[in-house]
Amino acid sequence: MRRPERDYRDDALGTYLARGFGSLRSSEPSPDVWRRIERQIAPSPGGGARGWLDRWRVPGGGDGSLSRVLAWAAVPSAVALSVLVFLGGGPQDPTARGRPAHGMAGITGLSAAELAYQPHMDGLWLGVPSTSMLRAHVGPRQALLAGADTRREPVSAALGVAVQ
Amino acid sequence: MIDGRIADAGCPGVGREADDATIVARVAGGDRAAFAELYGRHSGPLFRTAFAVTRDKGVAEDLLQEAFLRGFRHIGRVQLAPGASLRPWLHRILINLAYDWSARQRTAEAAVGRAADRFAPESMVSPERHLEARESQRLVRDALDELPFKQRIVIILFYLHEMDLAEISITLNVPAGTVKSRLHYGRARLKSVLETDARLPVALGVRYASA
Numbered sequence: 001m002r003r004p005e006r007d008y009r010d011d012a013l014g015t016y017l018a019r020g021f022g023s024l025r026s027s028e029p030s031p032d033v034w035r036r037i038e039r040q041i042a043p044s045p046g047g048g049a050r051g052w053l054d055r056w057r058v059p060g061g062g063d064g065s066l067s068r069v070l071a072w073a074a075v076p077s078a079v080a081l082s083v084l085v086f087l088g089g090g091p092q093d094p095t096a097r098g099r100p101a102h103g104m105a106g107i108t109g110l111s112a113a114e115l116a117y118q119p120h121m122d123g124l125w126l127g128v129p130s131t132s133m134l135r136a137h138v139g140p141r142q143a144l145l146a147g148a149d150t151r152r153e154p155v156s157a158a159l160g161v162a163v164q
Numbered sequence: 165m166i167d168g169r170i171a172d173a174g175c176p177g178v179g180r181e182a183d184d185a186t187i188v189a190r191v192a193g194g195d196r197a198a199f200a201e202l203y204g205r206h207s208g209p210l211f212r213t214a215f216a217v218t219r220d221k222g223v224a225e226d227l228l229q230e231a232f233l234r235g236f237r238h239i240g241r242v243q244l245a246p247g248a249s250l251r252p253w254l255h256r257i258l259i260n261l262a263y264d265w266s267a268r269q270r271t272a273e274a275a276v277g278r279a280a281d282r283f284a285p286e287s288m289v290s291p292e293r294h295l296e297a298r299e300s301q302r303l304v305r306d307a308l309d310e311l312p313f314k315q316r317i318v319i320i321l322f323y324l325h326e327m328d329l330a331e332i333s334i335t336l337n338v339p340a341g342t343v344k345s346r347l348h349y350g351r352a353r354l355k356s357v358l359e360t361d362a363r364l365p366v367a368l369g370v371r372y373a374s375a
Contacts, residue, residue, distance in 0.1 A: 005322075005329055008347060013355055014323070020304025021216065021324040029211040033225045034203055037232050041196055 184251075185244040192240045199236055206251050207232070209325060210258045216320045217262045217313075219305060227265060231258035252335040259317055259336065266313045307357040315350030318343055 008014050184205070190198035210231060214224035234257050235250075244250060308316050321327045321335060329347070333340040 005344075005347075008322070008351065009326075013351060013358075016300070016358075017304055017319065017323045017354065018326075020301050021320075022301055023298075024212050024216055024301075024324060027212055027215055027221075028208055029225050029228055030221075033207070033211075033229050034200070036229055037203065037236075038200070040233055041199065041236050043196075 183247050184249050185246050188239055188242055188244050188250060191236070192242075199232075199239075202235075202250060202254075203232055206254050209251065210254060212324060213255065213317075213320055214258060214262055216305070216308070216324055217266060217316065219309075223265065227258060227261045230261055234261075252331075255335045256337060262317070263313055303358065303361055304354075307354050307361065310357045311350050311353055315346045315353065318346040319350045319354065322347055 009018070182201075184202070187198045187201055191202065207228060211224055211228045214227040214231075215221060218224050218227065231254060235254050242250065242253060308319065311319065317336070318332060321332045322329075327335065329340050329343050332343045336343065
């Protein structure tokens with residue numbers, strides 16, 4: 001008994017279709033294709049950033065693969081971030097009301113209210129000029145700044161803040 | 165994991181030298197020169213598939229290039245059984261790219277209308293036999309364009325590469341029954357298109373009418 005796929009090749013339609021692909025059977029890509037591929041997979045000569053990037057492109061992810069590099073970079077970054085958070089923050093005292101809470105504000109010794117208001121640091125992180133940040137925040141916080149905080153200078157009038 | 169069921173299928177270089185699995189291991193270890201050997205073995209058939217789908221040599225070469233670059237990037241994930249051919253895996257990458265190209269092409273054609281010369285009447289009388297052959301190739305490829313991509317690619321693999329149903333099933337990663345169904349419906353559609361093509365009787369002397 002003949003298999004259907006054999007029939008599909010041998011019948012008139014099959015023969016005609018096979019003949020229709022005639023010229024395609026001998027076609028080949030031009031040598032340019034391999035040259036283009038070769039250029040893209042070839043490592044850059046010498047070192048430098050390009051050579052370093054190329055080492056990531058080892059197929060299958062060798063020792064220098066990007067994921068491995070990122071994994072190693074993530075560990076010290078996480079540690080550094082943890083230290084930064086600890087130094088900059090510390091436990092906050094809900095009863096501080098604008099005054100330093102000695103012994104409760106971590107290494108910085110700042111009150112919870114002061115920690116909440118760090119215009120220069122905000123400006124640094126957000127890339128916004130600190131004076132602009134200051135002006136934006138000053139209204140609701142003016143009373144706080146005018147309080148008896150002896151550990152920091154009042155904000156200068158030169159920054160556009162009216163200090164009472 | 166690509167198994168060894170279709171090892172050596174349509175790949176004359178395999179078996180005489182290092183098999184694909186050995187070369188793949190070398191490429192994965194960073195041996196870029198070994199990749200040239202894989203290209204030499206498999207670029208021809210892959211290019212012909214791309215050319216059959218796109219009918220444009222430049223586009224076919226672009227697809228071939230992209231298929232090999234993707235293959236190179238992901239070759240470390242391939243676990244090839246000894247003696248097995250990498251071609252089905254590479255072919256699958258190329259066919260996925262061709263599918264994307266075809267979908268974009270369909271959208272573009274829908275927007276601007278089909279190329280005018282595709283359906284323009286050709287010279288109806290073609291006395292030279294080589295012209296007849298060229299005409300029949302044009303008819304077949306015009307008719308192929310009328311098929312949905314999934315049927316078209318099965319027809320191409322079956323008639324151009326002369327793969328059997330099992331090989332096509334592995335290449336496309338679909339069940340053999342699905343391949344058989346696509347082949348059946350693809351042929352039926354081709355038959356219908358070819359029988360209604362006004363150019364066919366003149367070009368072929370109605371030789372196809374009984375199919």
